[in-house]
Amino acid sequence: MDSELKREIILDNYNSPFHKGLKNEKGYIKANTNNESCIDNIDIELKIENGKVVDATFDGEACAISTSATSIFLRKIIGKSVLEVKELIKNYENLIDEKPYDEELLGELMAYDTIYMQPNRKHCALLPVDTINKILKEVESGD
Amino acid sequence: MIIINREDFPILNNDIIYFDNGATTLKPKCVIEAMNDYYYKYCANIHRGDYKISLEASNAYEEVRNKVKNFINAKSSNEIVFTSGSTDSLNKIVFGFMMNYLNEGDEVLLTKSEHASNVLPWLELAKIKNIKIKYIPLNDNHELTIKALNDTITDKTKVISIAHITNVVGDVRNINLISKIAHQHNIILVVDGAQSVPHMKTDVTLDDIDFLTFSGHKMLGPTGVGVLYGKTKYLEKMVPIEFGGGMNQYFEVDGKVEYKSIPTKFEAGTPPIAEVIGLGAAIDYLQTIGMEKIYNYEKELKKYLVSKLEKNPKVILYNKSTDSGVLAFNLEGIFSQDTAIYLDHYNICVRAGNHCAKILKDEINIKNTCRISLYFYNTKEEIDKLVEVLEKSDDLFKVIL
Numbered sequence: 169m170d171s172e173l174k175r176e177i178i179l180d181n182y183n184s185p186f187h188k189g190l191k192n193e194k195g196y197i198k199a200n201t202n203n204e205s206c207i208d209n210i211d212i213e214l215k216i217e218n219g220k221v222v223d224a225t226f227d228g229e230a231c232a233i234s235t236s237a238t239s240i241f242l243r244k245i246i247g248k249s250v251l252e253v254k255e256l257i258k259n260y261e262n263l264i265d266e267k268p269y270d271e272e273l274l275g276e277l278m279a280y281d282t283i284y285m286q287p288n289r290k291h292c293a294l295l296p297v298d299t300i301n302k303i304l305k306e307v308e309s310g311d
Numbered sequence: 312m313i314i315i316n317r318e319d320f321p322i323l324n325n326d327i328i329y330f331d332n333g334a335t336t337l338k339p340k341c342v343i344e345a346m347n348d349y350y351y352k353y354c355a356n357i358h359r360g361d362y363k364i365s366l367e368a369s370n371a372y373e374e375v376r377n378k379v380k381n382f383i384n385a386k387s388s389n390e391i392v393f394t395s396g397s398t399d400s401l402n403k404i405v406f407g408f409m410m411n412y413l414n415e416g417d418e419v420l421l422t423k424s425e426h427a428s429n430v431l432p433w434l435e436l437a438k439i440k441n442i443k444i445k446y447i448p449l450n451d452n453h454e455l456t457i458k459a460l461n462d463t464i465t466d467k468t469k470v471i472s473i474a475h476i477t478n479v480v481g482d483v484r485n486i487n488l489i490s491k492i493a494h495q496h497n498i499i500l501v502v503d504g505a506q507s508v509p510h511m512k513t514d515v516t517l518d519d520i521d522f523l524t525f526s527g528h529k530m531l532g533p534t535g536v537g538v539l540y541g542k543t544k545y546l547e548k549m550v551p552i553e554f555g556g557g558m559n560q561y562f563e564v565d566g567k568v569e570y571k572s573i574p575t576k577f578e579a580g581t582p583p584i585a586e587v588i589g590l591g592a593a594i595d596y597l598q599t600i601g602m603e604k605i606y607n608y609e610k611e612l613k614k615y616l617v618s619k620l621e622k623n624p625k626v627i628l629y630n631k632s633t634d635s636g637v638l639a640f641n642l643e644g645i646f647s648q649d650t651a652i653y654l655d656h657y658n659i660c661v662r663a664g665n666h667c668a669k670i671l672k673d674e675i676n677i678k679n680t681c682r683i684s685l686y687f688y689n690t691k692e693e694i695d696k697l698v699e700v701l702e703k704s705d706d707l708f709k710v711i712l
Contacts, residue, residue: 179712
């Protein structure tokens with residue numbers, strides 16, 4: 169992916185993020201993450217039915233990297249099973265940490281493949297993942 | 312006009328433009344060398360006096376207490392307590408003094424532009440004692456007015472605890488007048504001096520301040536050391552909240568204890584000796600320049616900064632009128648952190664965020680800003696560079712992504 173395309177993907181998702189605005193309806197599980205090393209602050213809510221993510225929304229104030237990564241993530245996980253979401257998260261974390269990953273699975277998330285060069289921004293890129301993990305943990309401990 | 316020799320600050324050789332002085336300041340060589348000197352030549356614990364280097368360390372340590380006393384014009388060096396910083400000082404005041412001084416129903420006045428360290432200890436105390444925390448309303452410029460203060464005081468008000476200069480808005484409060492008003496009502500005035508003591512002349516006697524707190528590292532000194540000033544009559548009533556070596560006279564197995572007198576009884580454990588000595592060197596350095604000169608120069612720099620940034624329609628300024636070197640801003644439509652990261656690409660250091668003033672958002676309706684906080688080693692040339700970089704920020708995302 170060339171850097172022009174990466175920038176375009178990030179900015180598109182930053183300027184018009186997918187499913188921004190929480191529904192706060194019954195059946196949604198919400199989690200918040202405050203980026204400890206900076207000031208990003210987002211809420212994500214997922215609706216999970218029969219082991220599958222059927223809806224996902226988010227809200228909050230965050231930088232271009234966090235906001236766009238959250239937007240791309242939510243678009244990708246709707247319709248996926250919890251297991252598939254976990255697999256995606258694992259590959260994405262590997263991407264950020266310079267470990268082996270499945271490029272095809274990550275798709276647009278490949279826009280963050282050079283984030284490791286800016287260590288202070290890794291947290292920004294991982295913000296949606298930290299938040300989704302919290303929700304998955306709650307789901308697992310809940311029932 | 313440049314009022315110092317920039318070569319005194321080794322870190323400036325790295326070609327950085329440092330505009331985050333509200334967070335911490337750069338250190339001149341003389342401060343670092345004073346600390347090295349202690350470690351190399353007379354590294355011993357204090358108050359052990361049986362050998363020469365210990366006596367030398369004790370003398371150096373106590374000499375700084377005297378320097379601080381003169382620097383803020385306290386009446387006695389016994390009124391100067393060394394702490395780990397402003398946060399520690401405020402906690403000691405709240406839990407060592409106010410805990411016993413305040414009674415159920417008493418009111419403490421703060422403002423929404425206070426730093427976390429002057430809010431959270433009070434909120435914690437309010438949980439323990441049934442006291443009421445009230446916020447004096449700020450005006451449209453987010454500044455404290457005397458009228459609002461007068462309107463908020465009731466016969467239950469026992470304490471006013473406010474910053475002399477706030478860390479985001481940067482308004483300079485009229486402490487002299489506020490102290491007069493406070494004392495007319497038998498109210499104790501606690502002044503958070505973290506953002507003022509480094510930048511202007513502080514006179515606790517002239518302004519009749521009851522308690523003052525500040526940090527060494529925001530005034531050229533090292534991290535890990537700060538000061539709690541309290542009038543003798545209040546320190547005599549304050550109790551230690553940390554116990555251990557150095558602060559006790561004697562103790563017995565049956566619990567009979569006698570503590571040392573003020574200020575030593577508030578300095579349990581081995582204090583930050585090197586840091587205190589470093590703070591002494593910082594005070595010497597500041598006094599050689601002169602606090603009035605520093606204050607006037609910073610005001611001039613801020614005016615220059617505002618006049619330049621005002622010409623850029625993309626820049627939103629939040630506090631251009633305040634009389635200190637602090638300016639909060641945003642670029643239109645850009646998240647403050649992205650702006651800070653963009654500036655970092657040009658080696659310009661600014662802070663993005665809520666600057667530990669998390670309740671200020673209720674006032675300015677903006678959670679996050681970029682903050683420029685100036686110090687006397689900053690120059691108009693550095694400001695010109697910032698202005699230039701912000702002017703060509705149309706390619707911001709090209710630079711940071």
